[in-house]
Amino acid sequence: MQVSIYRYNPDADASPYMQDFDLExxxxxxxxxxxxxxxxxxxxxxxxxxxxxxxxxxxxxxxNMNGKNGLACITPLSxxxxxxxxxxxxxxxxxxxxxxxxxxxxFYNNYERINPYLINGDDPPEMxxxxxxxxxxxxxxxxxxxxxxxxSTACPSFWWNPDxxxxxxxxxxxxxxxxxxxxxxxxxxxAELEDxxxxxxxxGIMNCVSVCPKxxxxxxxxxxxxxxxxxxxx
Amino acid sequence: xxKKNGFILKNAFYLSGGASDWLIQRITSLVLGSYVLTLLxxxxxxxxxxxxxxxxxxxxxxxxxxxxxxxxxxxAHGWIGMWAIGGDYLQEHHFGPIAGPVRKSYLGLCALLxxxxxxxxxxxxxxx
Numbered sequence: 001m002q003v004s005i006y007r008y009n010p011d012a013d014a015s016p017y018m019q020d021f022d023l024e025x026x027x028x029x030x031x032x033x034x035x036x037x038x039x040x041x042x043x044x045x046x047x048x049x050x051x052x053x054x055x056x057x058x059x060x061x062x063x064n065m066n067g068k069n070g071l072a073c074i075t076p077l078s079x080x081x082x083x084x085x086x087x088x089x090x091x092x093x094x095x096x097x098x099x100x101x102x103x104x105x106x107f108y109n110n111y112e113r114i115n116p117y118l119i120n121g122d123d124p125p126e127m128x129x130x131x132x133x134x135x136x137x138x139x140x141x142x143x144x145x146x147x148x149x150x151x152s153t154a155c156p157s158f159w160w161n162p163d164x165x166x167x168x169x170x171x172x173x174x175x176x177x178x179x180x181x182x183x184x185x186x187x188x189x190x191a192e193l194e195d196x197x198x199x200x201x202x203x204g205i206m207n208c209v210s211v212c213p214k215x216x217x218x219x220x221x222x223x224x225x226x227x228x229x230x231x232x233x234x
Numbered sequence: 235x236x237k238k239n240g241f242i243l244k245n246a247f248y249l250s251g252g253a254s255d256w257l258i259q260r261i262t263s264l265v266l267g268s269y270v271l272t273l274l275x276x277x278x279x280x281x282x283x284x285x286x287x288x289x290x291x292x293x294x295x296x297x298x299x300x301x302x303x304x305x306x307x308x309x310a311h312g313w314i315g316m317w318a319i320g321g322d323y324l325q326e327h328h329f330g331p332i333a334g335p336v337r338k339s340y341l342g343l344c345a346l347l348x349x350x351x352x353x354x355x356x357x358x359x360x361x362x
Contacts (some may be wrong), residue, residue, distance in 0.1 A: 229253050
């Protein structure tokens, strides 16, 4: 199998380039893309990428595989390889630090903007803030986000205005706290999102839904926030 | 919001938040859709259209007001759309340091066209 990898070392390379490797897959197994990267690293130790848990929980190894973002550790070759060729690039739309590693600062800045923590001005209870099973259910499909950035970096609106449009990941998290019955800062949260860019720059392209490795639906969450902002405005 | 080249993209109408632009686009779409349906109905009902039939149709008070309303809706709708396109594609990473002036010129041209469309249609519909 031919594997083509995006290479860029800012200390040594004038510009990025693609490096091709011929790789024999041991036993013809259906390896995960991360396993392929590990095999390549044995051939060329300078190949650089992030990885940690290797089971789709930490969100470290988000990369672009044959044009689609995903987590290398839970993406089998059979899912992405076409014509015995695999092209691996860093997540698009973020500055490349080296090879497949991108600078996530903008992504985290946007996450920080939505105040990703429970805000409750009431006196803290003795044990814990209780929630009914029905209210808890409202958080399903929201809290599971692992901040891998696959969705935001697949979003054209984020590519064009990364400093103004929060992006699908941040907005999914924003709705996770807006929808939380224990959070009392809904009005303040909505007020911070009412400008024309933070939420309304979403054009419903749904790349985020297509690539989310956890099967989440940021477009639906953005729709909920938009409806709340519209109700608030009229 | 980060300031770029002394020119900040706010919302298209500088009214309130993004909700106003979103609502204006949907309402103007409804107006334009209704206008198109009205015109289609006119063409279906009148198989042969003469100058007299045409002027009689557009000479009614209803069609005059509706036509002006439609062109105002088209201008408003177009302005919001063009403003959004400018915000996406006329940026520093495309045009470098001249992105601000390029975007200002583009938006100025769009605004001028939007206003001219309305002025011309009002003159055509209400003029002699």
